[in-house]
Amino acid sequence: MTRLRYNGFAIALHWLTAIGVLVLIGSGLYMVNGDISKADQFSLYQWHKAVGVIVLNVVLLRILVRLLCKPPGLPESLPQLHKHAAKLGHFLLYLLVIMIPISGWFMVSASPFGLPTFVFVDWIKWPHIPFVERNKTVESIANWTHMILAYAFICFICGHILAVIHHHRHHRLNLLKRMWWSRDK
């Protein structure tokens, strides 16, 4: 019998990424565009970086799990075109969710400010990427990439959610079951 859902660990990583990404998009947009004091803006930046680094690690782990454990095949009833679209969409979501934190990492590593990235505690200091320190060109390219990809990601996440709703309505497929824990297969 073929598996109909992802394994429990992969499901946990998916929802952990989802929560992290939502928090990062919210905090990112607010800290850059919100009307807040410099002190709040500064702490939000440090907080965003720490959560971002955690999400980056979760995503790397997720990719590893994905490569090691075969995911369940797409439902047979899905039209071929939709299968291709789903595969491409998922690939692009992976690409974005890895490129965004990496561009953020480049941005802080190249910034002349040289602020460290502590992951909530002083004894976990995420290192800077070497050879780019105080490089304003790298910093601005990374900043621009981070922003554009984050906006593209928001559209892709909406597309991802709308696709689940669409398949539910038009193909009578409850895809959410594939990404939620259950005792049956």
Next chain:
Amino acid sequence: MKPIVFVFLCLITINEVLAETIDASANNGTLGFVGEHAGMVFTGTFTRWQAELVLPPAVNPKISAEFELNSATTGDSVYDSTLPEGDWFDVENFPTATFESESIVLGTDDKFEVIGNLQLRGKSLPVEFILHRKDGKLTAEFDIDRLAYEIGAESDPDAEWVSQYINMRLTISTST
């Protein structure tokens, strides 16, 4: 030798002998700094520094000091980790800062008017301050313009985040 010249020479020698040299370091003093970041006050100290002070009425009064820039601590790990960086103290290229006095004049009320040069991050710029002597302590404070020393000049040239003027504070205990 004429007696008057002899007396004069004796006076100079006595003065030199009596001229007390005060050795200061983090053991008997504090060298601190106060500034603002993101609207919040931060304070810090240098834990490794030394100074030698010969104050008027000695004929050749002099203050010279040296402090290690990577000994700056603020109690905040983000600041402590950032201060040694290239755009800030750049400790890799400029590990120490120095102060050399040019003139020290004894004013009223045990106040010394000190003029000298502070070399920081490879730049030597004139500074002036009043050194107060009171209750077995020598104290001084003065502002430095961080942008004149190109400290944080790339990161924050408009002092949007870190205040342009950093207040330096020195206290030396002279009572033994």
